[in-house]
Amino acid sequence: MENFFSILGGMGTMATESFVRLINHRIIAHKDQDYLNYVLFNHATVPDRTAYILDHTVDSPLPFLLDDIEKQNLLKPNFIVLTCNTAHYFFDAIQGATDITVLHMPREAAKKLKQTNPDGGKVAFLGTEGSVKAGIYQSEMENQGFDVLIPDKELQTKVNNLIYRDVKENDYINTNLYLEILSDVFDGLGCQNVILGCTELSLVQENIGENPYPVIDAQSVLADRTIELALENRSSK
Template identity: 35%
Template sequence: MREIGQKVLGVIGGMGPLASQLFYKMVIDKTDAHCDQEHLNLIILNHATMPDRTAAIKSGDLEELYHKLLHDAKFLEVGGADYIAIPCNTSHVLIDRLQKNLKIPMINMIKEAAMSVYCRYGEDFKLGILATDGTIETKLYQKECKALGISTVVPSRENQAKVMKLIYDGIKDGNPIDMKEFHEIEKELRDEGCKCVLMACTELSCFKQMNNLSDYFIDAMEILAERSIVLCGKKLK
């Protein structure tokens, strides 16, 4: 697939599959292309049997997850990828460790999303974070935002349980979503004074797209798609 003047994006997908197909669609929709040949070359590895990221974090044993992610990343590297994107926020708990063992760069969704929010709104404001328990507990976004002078707010324990229900029972399992519960989560974050809310789980990216949510909800995966396009030498629409 490697061609002179064309960069290849490698994608470790399947976490979950619905989010991965949305990421691919975002890359297509956001690329300034007028024919097939102007689109970005991608290698998409849909590793749906990857161990659950939040479960791995809660167990305290990340080794199986790490080795499978590294195997996939090296597969993409050998296959000709110039960059690697992982449309899964929680897996970024391992991104620094993975990067040390690769020759090509990984696009860090956590850093890119935090910087994008900073560029839009500056510092000294409150940002709501909606994510899995694993992403919240490892403070991936809290640490990155703090370094930029952004305060973060996460849901209460009761509302975090509703977030997990939306992610796992709603999007991953395909069951109906209780919008009343989502609005309760939103109200809590608005009442806390959040200027905007980061959808920091790729299932929540799907949820935003399905329900046409307002720009109050910023999609981390959308930012990853945009940065992937630009870093691989294409223009955004």
């Protein structure tokens, strides 16, 4: 297969399935050959990213991710898509292990945020505790001129429950809790926007229907950027 990209996913698997579904549904296709060429690495057994970020005595995901990159180097895709937000904690090491461009989801999301909110403002970041501690999204958002709100313990507990208890453990799309979290952020804390920086949150957002609140879904942004770059590569061949 030529002219393809690779997806480094499986963290988690249902969220990766959501990403693949997005790119398949958003491409304009009238026949099989109109869809995109890609290879999916659904590496479900990568150790938990947040667990390592919070406690470096547990197994590190990095050797597993670097092994995946080594295998993708052999395949020589046009670019690599890393679908796990928290795994971007290791982004520099991952990109350093390959000459192939790895898309940076937090950076793409922050750029989109700036496009839709050119005057800046107060924006909340919702993600895993690992992503919060890593500070990757905060840095990208602040570089774009935004005031970043990080959830307090009570709000982060709600986010954790939605990600881990509901989606990861029970495959339950808890839209009521999701909307409660957004109400806390917008109505209670006065934010103008929010970035969803966890693919489990993106999965809930995908199933919400019409959302009464403006959100920047990082996975959705990444899907659009993936399609854009894949089509550019296709047309240049």
